[in-house]
Amino acid sequence: MDAFEYTTNPSRVIFGAGSITKLPFELKRLNLSKPLLLSTPQQKDQITTSLLPILETASLPPAGLYANTTMHTPTSITADALAYLHSRAADSIVSFGGGSTIGLGKALTIRTGLPHLCVPTTYAGSEMTPILGETAEGRKTTRSDPKILPGVVVYDVEFTFGLPVGMSATSGVNAVAHAVEALYAQSANPITSLLALEGIKALAASLPTIVATPNDLAARSLAQYGAYLCATCLGSVGMSLHHKLCHVLGGTFNLPHAETHTIVLPHALAYNVPKLDKGVLEKLAGALPGSEGDAVRGLEVLLGKLGVQRGLREFGMQEGNVDRAVEVAMEKPYWNPRAVEREGLREVIRRCWAGEPARMDL
Incomplete structure (x- = not known):
């Protein structure tokens, strides 16, 4: 140990x-x-x-x-x-x-x-x-x-129960994002990793049910339990590229919080995959139904089930703001398992803006 x-x-x-x-x-x-x-x-x-x-x-x-x-x-x-x-x-x-x-x-x-x-x-x-x-x-x-x-x-x-279906989905993915980053945070530890995986499993299982049946009490309870676990992780370890981008995009361009987290999550993970421990990625993939052993694919499958919007442009961000976002994000970067390089970061943000699927080719 x-x-x-x-x-x-x-x-x-x-x-x-x-x-x-x-x-x-x-x-x-x-x-x-x-x-x-x-x-x-x-x-x-x-x-x-x-x-x-x-x-x-x-x-x-x-x-x-x-x-x-x-x-x-x-x-x-x-x-x-x-x-x-x-x-x-x-x-x-x-x-x-x-x-x-x-x-x-x-x-x-x-x-x-x-x-x-x-x-x-x-x-x-x-x-x-x-x-x-x-x-x-x-x-x-x-x-x-x-x-x-x-x-x-x-x-x-x-x-x-008063939370609309769309907001339920994006708010839940926002919670998942806390746990995903906790798995590879600089201060990651076995305790938060257990909480993170349990939280992701709970949300991945409950959110599609909530979208299909919004008043399902068991699903709502499971989602709230998962969100609590994921938030506990965020409160115990540091944040990385995903949260940095969401803070920059939301604060600079007044983009909606949960929707921005939902869009950025698979792209930030895909960027970091080359520097992540294979065991961590396997455990994350195991918590996401339909992943077929690929954690990024698992997130894409989940977002597909939830029917969420995938592009920042759908919330008013202009393509011309991509370079501005890069500049702000590079000013005071958070620790990240992979070095944040300007061109790679720009492509991540551009894909988020365009609503493209996440790809591990950077």
């Missing part, structure tokens, strides 16, 4: 259908009584009908509801939310939603020190990581700090 290092992130997880009813207990356990609720404008009504009654019944009326969350966590939105938080004298933060809402909660807690509790409604996984990505002046930057990690996460599968 090779030597390794592994840090367990200290967060409390409440998992199961109907577990939202335990949120008041979690707040009281921490001696909290005035939570500020966060959501997107689209999920404001869901909070009003599903979350507020539970808190009010437990004599925990929230300090307020900030429902202007948007993707990529712009610092301007954070400043606005911070002013609102102070005006309401909140003693904690409860984020209800996906990566955008949880990201804002992280941005607020690192600035205030207030406890952060999450109710994830997608498979993005931000709730299990001590990582914060913020956007300012067209640039997305990330930082990692144990204080960023939310303290309590309530996984209630019932809140994922």
Whole structure:
């Protein structure tokens, strides 16, 4: 057995259908009584009908509801939310939603020190990581700090039923991406690798069922379980080319987060294949039905089953932005198992823009 290092992130997880009813207990356990609720404008009504009654019944009326969350966590939105938080004298933060809402909660807690509790409604996984990505002046930057990690996460599968089929698919692939990179991260270890493979298996099995039958409870639960495992991996190891590209593309060109991850994933893996351990690739392929021993093929098969869009141009990116993306990505590259070369990187981004299948010919 090779030597390794592994840090367990200290967060409390409440998992199961109907577990939202335990949120008041979690707040009281921490001696909290005035939570500020966060959501997107689209999920404001869901909070009003599903979350507020539970808190009010437990004599925990929230300090307020900030429902202007948007993707990529712009610092301007954070400043606005911070002013609102102070005006309401909140003693904690409860984020209800996906990566955008949880990201804002992280941005607020690192600035205030207030406890952060999450109710994830997608498979993005931000709730299990001590990582914060913020956007300012067209640039997305990330930082990692144990204080960023939310303290309590309530996984209630019932809140994922409102997630549209298309977003369910791309959000799930976003989670898969966390685990794929964890398998070959610089700080990869046997513990995160086990979690990663189990998470990928769960999502690869459940996502096609969700696309075909959106209200399948067993599939939704399995997907949420897989997303939790994949996010735990991302919170424990470093990121590589895939996440760097997604941060650059999303932050620079305002591309949708989950869809960008979905498009980039097979291309980033294909680029790295020549420098990856064959044993790792075999295990990854084994977690992906239809791979025939080829991990990149396995991802392509999964994306085909899900019927997701494959080109960044479908989300508004112009071909002329390819070179700009290369420049930004090369400025502060993440560690990657294969050296990131300009021409190869440009072709990876061009293929992502065009929506072409991933190929291992670079």
